Amino acid sequence: MDRSADLDRLYALFGRLEERVGGARRLADCTGYMDWPDRGLYVFFAPGESRASSGQRRVTRVGTHAVSAGSSTTLWDRLKQHYGTGPGSSAHPHGGNHRGSVYRRRVGEAFVERYGLHERYPDWGATSVPDDRDRSEVRDEEYPLERRVSAFLRDQPFLWVDLDDEPGPDSDRAYVERNLVALVSNYDRRPRDPRRSDWLGGYARSAKIRASGLWNVEHADESYDPAFLDTLAAAVERTTPP
Template identity: 75%
Template sequence: MSRAADLDRFYDLLADLSDRVGGARRLKDCTGYMDWPDRGVYVFLAPGETRADSNEPRVTRVGTHAVSAGSGTSLWDRLKQHYGTGDGSSDHPHGGNHRGSVYRLRVGEALAERYDLRGEYPDWGTRWSGVERERDAVRDGEYPLERRVSTYLRDQPFLWVGIDDEPGPDSDRAFVERNAIALLSNRDRPAVDPRRDVWLGRDSRSPAIRASGLWNVDHTDESYDPAFLDTLAEAVARTDGV
């Protein structure tokens, strides 16, 4: 089958998944008290963006967790890293830690580029081992941008599918994530479902994000194995709402 046909099947599976879980959610409406599956794959959707030939929301990021052997990270643990801090955080309410979430990192970079803020956040994206200033001072200085990242991410609709296999790079979760990214990516290939000019990712510092149309870097230049769609279909059939 062609890539276009495989994309159609992928989005059909997402439509089925949306029906099964009661529709896409936004992080701003979610808590850890909801009945999340222990492990799974999630996809974020771009508000206001649809596929080129339908009204289906376009996928803008694919992610999973616990792909290292022995990892105990849950699906909600990963989503909470993207969500950031709540209003109960005494120091930085509604902020976050972009050093613990690549998604936050990349969105922050793009916001800084779009609004000419790069000079205000010289350590953004630098590992703590490379930051010479006191960490508390860096956190305080980065807080306004962390808040802007939280505002952006918490309004992105997302869907999730439960895939509860053992952590590891050969897990079904890793297989689905890797191949979904490769299928969706427009990097180094004819564009399908081209991204709108206003999409924030167009201001990313990463050529892979700008070219792929996804908030992903890894796997965007790889070929995909269509068999992942069968694995995804089986997982969708087992997934219920939270």
């Protein structure tokens, strides 16, 4: 495998994808009324960070959905979890639920670590509200940080790929996600496209996030199969604007 050449091909595919969909989007500008594919894969990019070799924005997060057999989750369902609540939410407008989005949770954790907010948000990152805490009280307490996470995530440029096969761990979505993360990750290997010193992920609690340069933990320490790029290339040609 030639990782440098494979990375160049990957980013060339992202360039082709941008041409097909009319450019990257931001969650702040998206709604569920847009014509999203039912199933797919998404890639977020870090604003202000680019590849040294091409100037293209660098990948910062890879994700998909419906990789469990029988799952009915759609692509927009998953993106909406990252987006959070809208302006019409009566209790917590522009907030969100980090317990329903691992991306939100990890970004919030990094804010907590970076700014020393442990006492203010003692339960952030717990998979569920502790039994001795009132759920609504905790949601109110965490609301300012949820808003901060929403603002951060909604400003991230992202692209998506139409990959609509049956849900399951052997789906094309799971295959491409796994290998894309493994290719881009700098974990325990010579860094490619090094991250800026002030990248928020550098404050993440997970050593894999800090070392890989991705908001991904699963597959960040794995090897990749370069054949996944062929599957991705075919999906790019099927993808249309929303």
